[in-house]
Amino acid sequence: MDYILREIGKIGQMIEAIMIKVGLLKKSGDSESIYQLTKVELLEKVNLDIDILLDRDNLVDILTQEYGFDNNSLEKFAELLFDLVETSEDRVEKGRLAAGITAIFGHLEKFGTYSLKTHYILKELEKRM
Numbered sequence: 001m002d003y004i005l006r007e008i009g010k011i012g013q014m015i016e017a018i019m020i021k022v023g024l025l026k027k028s029g030d031s032e033s034i035y036q037l038t039k040v041e042l043l044e045k046v047n048l049d050i051d052i053l054l055d056r057d058n059l060v061d062i063l064t065q066e067y068g069f070d071n072n073s074l075e076k077f078a079e080l081l082f083d084l085v086e087t088s089e090d091r092v093e094k095g096r097l098a099a100g101i102t103a104i105f106g107h108l109e110k111f112g113t114y115s116l117k118t119h120y121i122l123k124e125l126e127k128r129m
Contacts, residue, residue: 011069014045015076022083034087038080054096060107071113078104082121085128098125 018041022034042048048067053059063069069077078101085097102125105118 011046011067012073012076015073015080018042019076019080019083022080035084038084054100059100059103071108071111074104074108075113079121085125094129098129101125
């Protein structure tokens with residue numbers, strides 16, 4: 001059981017590391033490469049293809065059942081997707097990312113996991129879409 005918990009914790013740590021890299025790229029103004037960096041990092045570190053994932057209807061089930069995401073990792077992943085929304089110029093891509101964020105937060109709301117940050121992200125998504 002401890003092994004499983006450690007592995008789940010690693011997913012959250014990997015997402016945080018990717019978020020740090022994205023944050024640095026956002027500060028440098030290099031928004032074009034943020035999506036590509038994130039895509040490569042998720043594929044290499046978590047074996048997750050974000051393009052395929054965002055095209056699936058059962059995104060949350062895939063993340064929880066196939067990749068072992070817990071609620072904390074889901075929230076971090078939604079934050080990462082929001083970082084991508086902020087930097088994307090492509091409306092279709094923004095829509096796919098927003099749908100993923102909404103699905104994750106809808107799932108988390110069932111567990112009473114609705115933070116101030118979640119509220120902020122959802123309000124910002126409304127403005128941007």
